[in-house]
Amino acid sequence: MPNIPFFDGHNDTLLKLWMAEGADKEKPFIEGMAGAHIDLPRAKAGGMVGGFFAMFPPPLKTAGPPPVGLSENLPPLLAWADAQQSTNGMASILLRLERAGALAVCRSAAELRAAIDAGTLASVFHIEGAEAIDTDFRSLDVLYAAGLRSVGLVWSRQNAFATGVPFRHNVDPDIGPGLTDAGKELVRVCNAMGVMLDMSHLNAAGFRDVAAISDKPIVATHSNVHAICPHARNLVDWQLAAIAESRGVVGLNYAVGFLRPDGLFRADTEIELMVRHVDALVEALGEDGVALGSDFDGAMMPEAIGDITGVQKLLQALLDKGYGADLVGKIALGNWLSVLERTIG
Ligand code: ZN
Numbered sequence: 427m428p429n430i431p432f433f434d435g436h437n438d439t440l441l442k443l444w445m446a447e448g449a450d451k452e453k454p455f456i457e458g459m460a461g462a463h464i465d466l467p468r469a470k471a472g473g474m475v476g477g478f479f480a481m482f483p484p485p486l487k488t489a490g491p492p493p494v495g496l497s498e499n500l501p502p503l504l505a506w507a508d509a510q511q512s513t514n515g516m517a518s519i520l521l522r523l524e525r526a527g528a529l530a531v532c533r534s535a536a537e538l539r540a541a542i543d544a545g546t547l548a549s550v551f552h553i554e555g556a557e558a559i560d561t562d563f564r565s566l567d568v569l570y571a572a573g574l575r576s577v578g579l580v581w582s583r584q585n586a587f588a589t590g591v592p593f594r595h596n597v598d599p600d601i602g603p604g605l606t607d608a609g610k611e612l613v614r615v616c617n618a619m620g621v622m623l624d625m626s627h628l629n630a631a632g633f634r635d636v637a638a639i640s641d642k643p644i645v646a647t648h649s650n651v652h653a654i655c656p657h658a659r660n661l662v663d664w665q666l667a668a669i670a671e672s673r674g675v676v677g678l679n680y681a682v683g684f685l686r687p688d689g690l691f692r693a694d695t696e697i698e699l700m701v702r703h704v705d706a707l708v709e710a711l712g713e714d715g716v717a718l719g720s721d722f723d724g725a726m727m728p729e730a731i732g733d734i735t736g737v738q739k740l741l742q743a744l745l746d747k748g749y750g751a752d753l754v755g756k757i758a759l760g761n762w763l764s765v766l767e768r769t770i771g
Contacts, residue, residue: 427738428745431542432758434477434737435677435719436552436626436648439464440516441482442723451519456528463722463733466528469547472735475759476538476548478576478647481516482724483509483557500592501583509557510565517572520551531573535767550766552624552647555581556588561608563615570619575770577616578624578647579609579632582659587612588632591658595689599658599665604631605639613639622769625649625669626659626679626719633665642769643674648719650684651706654699657684666710675765676707677719680740682726695728697743704744704757713753717761 442462443451459465464474483504524531529549530541541548551573553559559566559577566574580590587609589602605613613636616623625633625646637644646669652660661669661676669676679685682695685703707716720727722734731739744754 428742429473429738430741430754430758431473431475432718432737432741433475433548433762434722434734435717435762436478436480436554436679436724437464437720437722438480438482438554438724439722440479440519441484443519444512444516445484452522452526452528455519455523456526463720463727466547468734472733472737474547474734474737475542476532476550478550478552479520480552480554480578480724481513481520481558482554482581483512500590503584504555504557506557506560509555513553513558513569517551517569520549521572524549533573533575534771535763538763538766550576550770552576552578554578554624554627555583555585555590556612557585559587559612561586563612566615566619570621574621575766576622576624576647577612578626579605579612579628579636581627589629590627591629594658595683596656597658598630598662599633599652599660600630601658602629602631604629605635610635610639617642620769620771622766625665630662630665633668637668637672640672642672643765644669644672645674645676645765645769646719647677648679648721649676650679650703651710654703654706655685655687655689657689659684663710666707670711670715673714673765673768674711675715675717675761676711677717677762678703678707679719679721680725680727680731681721682728684721684725685728691726693726693729695730697728697730697740700728700740701743701747705747708753713756714761714764716757717765718758
């Protein structure tokens with residue numbers, strides 16, 4: 427196996443740590459966590475040099491009613507206070523991991539490069555769904571001060587800013603309304619602050635609004651090609667064209683349900699199918715527009731990959747397919763660093 431350093435666009439490891447039993451939420455990451463896809467020992471062994479660490483606020487006790495007209499498609503709204511509670515919990519884990527020397531919370535491309543050069547796992551503080559941000563953006567100031575540099579406007583639910591796509595196969599992502607006025611303002615505020623915006627989970631109308639408003643590259647951290655796997659979470663041709671035009675990036679999602687043409691949740695999914703998505707992404711976005719976005723610890727993985735230590739098999743498959751070492755290096759690491767430099771600075 428090669429040992430190519432790579433940067434991952436999406437994991438849900440912080441959620442897994444936050445939900446785990448026990449008061450010490452950091453130790454399982456530092457010493458190894460059975461049943462998880464990512465922990466520090468395996469990240470080091472597998473060649474992971476950094477990644478976006480998502481904070482996804484799960485539904486809690488005061489969840490509101492389902493959005494009107496979307497109740498069959500989407501989970502209920504999440505109250506701001508609930509999102510704050512879980513986000514603060516996961517942010518604390520990330521900050522304590524930094525204090526323990528397990529990783530660095532990086533606030534710029536220069537800090538990412540410095541951490542990688544020093545052999546420290548380089549993390550980007552990302553929230554998956556903006557529920558923890560109030561519509562006056564005051565909590566955004568606090569999150570930014572804590573290290574937030576990347577915002578997914580929505581998970582697959584509706585919030586004060588935008589509407590996500592449902593988890594449905596054989597549908598177009600053009601379901602539901604576009605950004606709210608607060609959502610449009612959030613795009614402008616994030617552009618001005620140097621916070622990257624993530625389109626994964628966002629519906630088509632919202633995507634169009636972001637593309638019209640944002641003056642930064644358009645990024646989908648963990649999405650695939652709708653023409654191969656027609657899931658609402660994947661990107662249709664016009665979305666890929668808009669990302670290409672903005673010089674943005676798409677991170678390949680390894681979740682089997684977003685890879686397979688039949689949309690089935692089957693672990694016996696071939697690495698060759700992942701390569702097919704990469705081929706199509708390179709075709710649509712060019713060599714600077716494709717990266718990795720595993721969805722580790724948040725989805726069923728192909729058994730051929732397994733966990734973070736299996737990513738080198740995907741990179742080897744790209745080399746075997748005839749991808750040059752330079753291009754594989756860009757997909758693995760260079761393209762994330764480049765687009766982060768052009769969004770967070
Ligand atoms: Zn996701």
